[in-house]
Amino acid sequence: MxxxxxxxxxxxxxxxxxxxxxxxxxxxxxxxxxxxxxxxxxxxxxxxxxxxxxxxxxxxxxxxxxxxxxxxxxxxxxxxxxxxxxxxxxxxxxxxxxxxxxxxxxxxxxxxxxxxxxxxxxxxxxxxxxxxxxxxxxxxxxxxxxxxxxxxxxxxxxxxxxxxxxxxxxxxxxxxxxxxxxxxxxxxxxxxxxxxxxxxxxxxxxxxxxxxxxxxxxxxxxxxxxxxxxxxxxxxxxxxxxxxxMGLGGKMSASKPETAIYLTDDPEEAGRKIWKYALTGGRATAKEQRELGGEPDKCVVFKWLEIFFEPDDKALIERYHACKNGELLCGQCKRYLIEKVQNFLREHQKKREEAKKLVEKFKYTGELAREQWDKAIPEPLRG
Amino acid sequence: MxxxxxxxxxxxxxxxxxxxxxxxxxxxxxxxxxxxxxxxxxxxxxxxxxxxxxxxxxxxxxxxxxxxxxxxxxxxxxxxxxxxxxxxxxxxxxxxxxxxxxxxxxxxxxxxxxxxxxxxxxxxxxxxxxxxxxxxxxxxxxxxxxxxxxxxxxxxxxxxxxxxxxxxxxxxxxxxxxxxxxxxxxxxxxxxxxxxxxxxxxxxxxxxxxxxxxxxxxxxxxxxxxxxxxxxxxxxxxxxxxxxxMGLGGKMSASKPETAIYLTDDPEEAGRKIWKYALTGGRATAKEQRELGGEPDKCVVFKWLEIFFEPDDKALIERYHACKNGELLCGQCKRYLIEKVQNFLREHQKKREEAKKLVEKFKYTGELAREQWDKAIPEPLRG
Missing domain, CATH: 3.40.50.620 (HUPs)
Incomplete structure (x- = not known):
């Protein structure tokens, strides 16, 4: 294609x-x-x-x-x-x-x-x-x-x-x-x-x-x-x-909900989605995987770790080789990613809740916001 | 045409x-x-x-x-x-x-x-x-x-x-x-x-x-x-x-300055422009005018009086007939219009000067202005 x-x-x-x-x-x-x-x-x-x-x-x-x-x-x-x-x-x-x-x-x-x-x-x-x-x-x-x-x-x-x-x-x-x-x-x-x-x-x-x-x-x-x-x-x-x-082709799309993890997804639900839908570079059977090794370059799970969820370079490289060498099964990798994603979502959702108190500052009253609004509001009407 | x-x-x-x-x-x-x-x-x-x-x-x-x-x-x-x-x-x-x-x-x-x-x-x-x-x-x-x-x-x-x-x-x-x-x-x-x-x-x-x-x-x-x-x-x-x-055809145009009287024209200058350029419905000579009568329907001077400068209906109609009957010469009419225009300009220019103090009210702080601006300015930034 x-x-x-x-x-x-x-x-x-x-x-x-x-x-x-x-x-x-x-x-x-x-x-x-x-x-x-x-x-x-x-x-x-x-x-x-x-x-x-x-x-x-x-x-x-x-x-x-x-x-x-x-x-x-x-x-x-x-x-x-x-x-x-x-x-x-x-x-x-x-x-x-x-x-x-x-x-x-x-x-x-x-x-x-x-x-x-x-x-x-x-x-x-x-x-x-x-x-x-x-x-x-x-x-x-x-x-x-x-x-x-x-x-x-x-x-x-x-x-x-x-x-x-x-x-x-x-x-x-x-x-x-x-x-x-x-x-x-x-x-x-x-x-x-x-x-x-x-x-x-x-x-x-x-x-x-x-x-x-x-x-x-x-x-x-x-x-x-x-x-x-x-x-x-x-x-x-x-x-x-x-x-x-569902695959390395294309990009995560909001119009295909099963291919995306939303920031407001319940972490449990997000985990289930990854478990069910994430396309890996795994072989047909565990036996083949151990013999031939996996294909991390074709694996969405690895790609997500690489892009965002595994900040530790050394750990990422080790995982790459372990996969290639057949030392890792896809289930293990998925579980690892799921934990990372769930931790991220929990943290994000906490900060998202706190963000409600910050909206006014980012939009109107923070230093940069106010500077911009001052250019927009005629002087006799400024607060 | x-x-x-x-x-x-x-x-x-x-x-x-x-x-x-x-x-x-x-x-x-x-x-x-x-x-x-x-x-x-x-x-x-x-x-x-x-x-x-x-x-x-x-x-x-x-x-x-x-x-x-x-x-x-x-x-x-x-x-x-x-x-x-x-x-x-x-x-x-x-x-x-x-x-x-x-x-x-x-x-x-x-x-x-x-x-x-x-x-x-x-x-x-x-x-x-x-x-x-x-x-x-x-x-x-x-x-x-x-x-x-x-x-x-x-x-x-x-x-x-x-x-x-x-x-x-x-x-x-x-x-x-x-x-x-x-x-x-x-x-x-x-x-x-x-x-x-x-x-x-x-x-x-x-x-x-x-x-x-x-x-x-x-x-x-x-x-x-x-x-x-x-x-x-x-x-x-x-x-x-x-x-x-310069004629009843078309409309007063800002791109032809000699055909227009600007609101900021010096009244003397405006008078000279009218005297020089205003097209009337007059005849070739005063004698002809007295014999045949003028043509107010073709006259810019009369039209200006009709549209704006002669608010007195009776006076306007009398002028119309006096022109038609040859009792009025174009010079008289022009002088009459010039006086009206000059009075208007003097009055307008005085009010225009006073308007400088009112700009803020019309644009920002008058009742209706403020009501509209209130819809435009986010609440935390309102004066």
Whole structure:
């Protein structure tokens, strides 16, 4: 099966080297990772060491800006069309590492407008409700509340004003080329690329967007006109996809609930799902497995450990070899993963509960939030 | 010369009866005017009596809503691309009469986003600067500061959120049919119809839009989907055009400065412009004029008196006949108009100066303004 990657869908087992060529991005080299280590004076997190982030645009310039004192800022987002799963949250942990270790501002756009516009069956109230739910999950990751501004498009409508100069640069024909619009597309969808690009102009610094590589096309338009408006082209760090339980092809999908572990799943239920659905690289029988060894490179369980659930490098490598050598059976590995996932969910759900008290700070009253809102609220009306 | 009316241009001497047929609107009947008098317990102003407003959509339903206690609200606007002239301000005086005599809320949209998007040579700073200048002229008209909300799209960006459900109803193809977009149109322009329709949903009442008839197509889209979103179709009162100095064809145009009297013109200069450029219905010589009589129906001077500068009906009719009978020479009439215009300008410019102190109230702190801003500013940030 050939693989296919568009911003809407990921199909097949992905050849990431080929994607780099196709999207015209740049491999994330050892040199850049070394530089990252040096500048942050920190150990690299597993997301980088293990090449979960594997490609970039202008990350070299981001590091140069940082080194030379011009700084940069982080921008990421979430389209609130349903509950978040593990595949959604992992990039936020990587983003948290970047914020912590570079000490930079982070803007998180919650695109309740986009999801309402693009999903025929969702009401605006639906996406606003999901926005709140998703924000709890995001806050639970543990960002700095004074250096992070979580803004919901339907609320922080200042974004509209910021999108206007962008929307004067982008023709229908340009937007159509990237998003595939046609005569029946709604005018809200057609305008949306301007809203998505606007946060890259929140500061007069380079923005760095950590996102799965399928999101790359969305930033091409921004990179075409940013400099003509006196801003920087958006830089990006591209991640691979977090696969669903049922196979390494594609990415974890909210529309196939049996392939995903939701952040609000009951830990017991999550365990049952993994036990039942997780595709491993195991052989047909325990006997064969002991003789031939397993195939960790084809195994979702191993992939999940590699991407997120086994931070200990040594333990991960040992597990890889033990599998290959036939010393491990799939059941053992699954049980190990289940425990890791359950611990993570319990911890996350506790923090998610605590997040309810922090929403106001991240959205309105934290240092960065207030700074942004002050630009949005006319002086006579400010609190 | 054939006449032609689109929202972008008015050419030729206009046949208003034909326009009613072309646009599919309804004549403003004596019956509706009688009803207006009865409900407001007021004398009709010259704008109605003299058929400057001559056509409508659903004005009958507006009166019914008012009579039966459901009420209505007024919505109008201004595209701030340059200084305002007399042709721009007259509809605001008519709107003021409606507000005063029906006692209703009025929303005035200042479309600095639109003018920036649609005018290649204007910067966003330009249209924001013109927004301020134009707002002074509008305030000078004398609206009720607690029942009038003047909002600038780039500032009151809550309008974006309100436009989103509209923008999910309107396809590119629908917008193209009304506005004539093509592949090279900017995505901001394509979205704009949703922003323009949004204020008709500010209240769950019928909105009444007093505007020149060439603006009617802009509201067709709104009327197509309003009810499907649980709101009222916009009602409208359509005015004729205020002609420029150089002839009854077309409308006073800001792009032809010699045909217009600007609200900020020095009164002496305005007088000179009228004296030099105003086209009258006069004969070639004073002798001919005395013998044959003048032609007030072809005279810009008379038209300006009729539309705005001679509120005294009796005096207007006497002047009409005196002209027809050859008792008046054009110079006399011009001098009379010049005096009226100069008095108006002096008075307006005084009020315009005083308006500077009222901007804050109309935009932010008046009763209606504050009510609207309260919906736009999250509770923890309110003043």
């Amino acid at each position: 050939e693989f296919e990657v568009t911003p809407w869908e990921v199909k097949g087992v992905v050849d990431y080297d080929k994607l780099i060529k196709e999207f015209g991005t740049t491999p994330l080299t050892e040199e850049l990772l070394e530089k990252t280590k040096e500048l942050t004076k920190s150990e690299l997190p597993m997301y980088f060491k293990r090449k979960f982030f594997f490609s970039h645009r202008d990350y070299d310039l981001v590091l140069k800006d940082y080194e030379e004192g011009r700084g940069f800022f982080l921008y990421t987002g979430r389209g609130p069309s349903g509950p978040m799963h593990i595949g959604h949250i992992i990039p936020f942990f990587a983003t948290k590492w970047l914020q912590e270790n570079f000490g930079v501002n982070l803007y998180i756009q919650i695109t309740d407008d986009e999801k309402f516009l693009f999903k025929p069956n969702l009401t605006f109230d639906d996406t606003k409700r999901w926005a709140y739910e998703n924000i709890l999950d995001i806050i639970a990751v543990g960002f700095d509340p004074d250096k992070t501004f979580i803004f919901q498009d339907s609320e922080f409508t200042k974004i509209y004003e910021m999108a206007i100069p962008i929307a004067k640069k982008v023709t229908y024909s340009m937007a159509k080329a990237v998003f595939g619009f046609n005569d029946q597309s709604k005018i809200g969808m057609i305008f949306y690329p301007a809203i998505q690009a606007a946060p890259t102009f929140f500061e007069k610094k380079r923005s760095l967007i950590p996102a799965a590589i399928d999101q790359d096309p969305y930033w091409r338009i921004q990179r075409d006109f940013a400099e003509s408006l006196g801003y920087y082209k958006a830089a990006a760090l591209h991640s691979k996809f977090v696969p669903g339980l | 054939e006449f032609e009316v689109t929202p972008w241009e008015v050419k030729g001497v206009v046949d208003y009866d034909k326009l009613i047929k072309e646009f599919g609107t309804t004549p403003l009947t004596e019956e509706l005017l009688e009803k207006t008098k009865e409900l407001t317990k007021s004398e009709l102003p010259m704008y109605f009596k003299r058929k400057f407003f001559f056509s409508h959509r659903d004005y009958d339903l507006v009166l019914k809503d008012y009579e039966e206690g459901r009420g209505f609200f007024l919505y109008t606007g201004r595209g701030p691309s340059g200084p305002m002239h007399i042709g721009h301000i007259i509809p605001f005086f008519a709107t003021k009469w409606l507000q005063e005599n029906f006692g209703v809320n009025l929303y005035i949209q200042i479309t600095d986003d639109e003018k920036f998007l649609f005018k290649p040579n204007l910067t966003f700073d330009d249209t924001k600067r013109w927004a301020y200048e134009n707002i002074l002229d509008i305030i000078a008209v004398g609206f009720d500061p607690d029942k009038t909300f003047i909002f600038q799209d780039s500032e009151f960006t809550k309008i974006y959120e309100m436009a989103i459900p509209i923008a999910k109803k309107v396809t590119y193809s629908m917008a193209k049919a009304v506005f004539g977009f093509n592949d090279q149109s900017k995505i901001g322009m394509i979205f704009y119809p949703a922003i323009q329709a949004a204020p008709t949903f500010f209240e769950k009442k019928r909105s009444l839009i007093p505007a020149a008839i060439d603006q009617d197509p802009y509201w067709r889209i709104q009327r197509d989907f309003a009810e499907s979103l649980g709101y009222y179709k916009a009602a409208a009162l359509h005015s004729k055009f205020v002609p420029g100095l």
